[in-house]
Amino acid sequence: MDAGSAALDSGPDALDAGRDAHDAAVDAVHAVDAGPLTFTLPTCPTPNICPDGGHCTYGLVGITFDSSNAWVTSEWGWCVYKIDLATKNVVSIVHTGNGAQYTTFDGTNVWVTNQAGGSVSKVTAATGTLVSNYPTDPGPDGVTFDGANIWTANTSDGTVTKLRASDGQLLGTYPVGQHKATTVPRFIATDGTLTTVGSHVWVTNAGEGTITKLDVATGALQATFPTGGAATSPYAIVFDGTFLWATLAADNTVLKLRGDTGQIVGTYPAGNGPNEIAYDGTYVWISDQGLNDQGTITQLLASTGALVATHPVGYRTQSVGCDGKGFVWAVNGGDVFGNGGPGSITIFPVQ
DSSP states (O other): OOHHHHHHHHOHHHHHHHHHHHHHHHTTGGGGGTSOEEEOOOOOSSTTTSTTTTOTTSSEEEEEEOSSEEEEEETTTTEEEEEETTTOOEEEEEEOOTTEEEEEEOSSEEEEEETTTTEEEEEETTTTEEEEEEEOSSSEEEEEEOSSEEEEEETTTTEEEEEETTTOOEEEEEEOSSOTTTOOEEEEEESOOSSSOOSEEEEEETTTTEEEEEETTTOOEEEEEEOSOGGGOEEEEEEOSSEEEEEETTTTEEEEEETTTOOEEEEEEOOSSEEEEEEOSSEEEEEEOOGGGEEEEEEEETTTOOEEEEEEEEETEEEEEEOSSSEEEEEEOOBSSSSSBSOEEEEEEOO
């Protein structure tokens, strides 16, 4: 058993105590059908799971889902929370690595990038057990699963890393963008699924204002798509089966372009400071940090880009995800230094 899991097991009473405030909010879980539910997460029960002074509930960042659980990362806590979709209760807290960021699911395991640690963690979803941490190039941020392999976008050296999902074996490191020092790859998307190996991955290069298209099998550069210059700062990206959607953090918009040619189809307004992006088969959802850090989720109709709604959520909204059961989850980062308080989760039904 890994040290973090052992420490968690040694302090079940502390974890139960930390759940009290969380459970009080979750008592209203059935009301989420009629409107949004916001709740905080319990703190880690022991310092060696949350090494940064108990601040694991601050700095919440990424989210992904398996069939029964949501997985939410804490940058400050170096951990990932496993949250039951039905009850909204925290099942376990798994120590991953320094600066946990974004996460993806491969059908069996959850993978978490550790930006400050230069690694990606593999966690068995069924048990919440850390399998191992695998080294990447420096600064891994966005992560995706192509149907067979894990890819990370490495912010510090202008590369992406490809690992075999079955055993974490390094399969390649590939440059993206034009200039290693200024490329700043942030997010990565694929046309692969849990059961089908994809053909391409696309990487946003925030420092250059481009999207790089790579061949999944070889990592070879296929194309570079401009997003309007370095000032646009492309950030998160998702593929809807035909089109790519990329948030442009610098000008509060989202870009829609063809996945094959890079032809820009449209640019649509998002909220203030768009971060992550998700697609549920009908709608595109964008997490916006928000004016004065009051976060929102922008809902667009994927077929036309039309604005459907803007949903107020929480403080410094970082990520958004769709749980496959008719609900949208917003991850609100919180603020350990200011007045924003701890991070939180806001859930609301798709309408």
